[in-house]
Amino acid sequence: SIGSSGSQAFGVAVGVGVLMFLCCWVFCIYECRLYRRSVSGGERKLQLQDKNVAVSFSVQGPSEKDTSDGKVHIIWNLHEEQIQQFFAQEPASEEPADEEVGLEGEITVPDFGRWSRPASQGPGARFPRRDSGAKMPAMPAYPPQERPKNMKRHRALEAACPAYQDGERVEYFSKTHQCWLPGVVRLSVERRDAGRWSATYDVRVGLGNRWCRDVPLERLRLPLQDGESVELFSLREGGTWLPAVL
Structure with missing residues (x-):
């Protein structure tokens, strides 16, 4: 009975050893395949503005030196034109509120002063008026036959009293990033109730085409x-506000 129990224990030990060896062997094969795929090529999933994009890559010139952390680093060589396709969000064109009043007039909007927020105030604060000192130029008295075609457009822009000019550089507060980002204004005017003109602002954020x-x-x-x-x-x-100079 002692001999049979000893042989059983030996068999169990051998079985456990063989099982551990097989597990280690499979794990080593898996790691080797991952390493070979990472240094030779593969596919990655990128998230670009709610769009899943599959990007395939292949290593053309692996570095002969090891990295400081011992990991494989891939330098992406992406085509800018292809990337811009996923970020292009040009606003759709709208019909003008008046057949002679377009959204993108080619005239310069007079400087009516600016609405700006002090640095001590965040989003949602009320705007103080900062008068630029510029006065509205007087409208020239054109004869009916010489009146410019864009007169209605000019008057619509004056009546809307825009806070920012078309093409003016501003800062836009992003709720996603919780910070101010540089942008450019696209000014539009439309007729509201009771015949009042109102200005709306589309902003192109950053250097791309995100609107x-x-x-x-x-x-x-x-x-x-x-x-x-x-x-x-x-x-x-x-937690107090201190005066400072940029």
């Missing part, structure tokens, strides 16, 4: 300039 449509004024501000007086929120001073 944010009908942006409210509380999410726009003029870019801060070098030497401009601001207020800095300091936690070290007990």
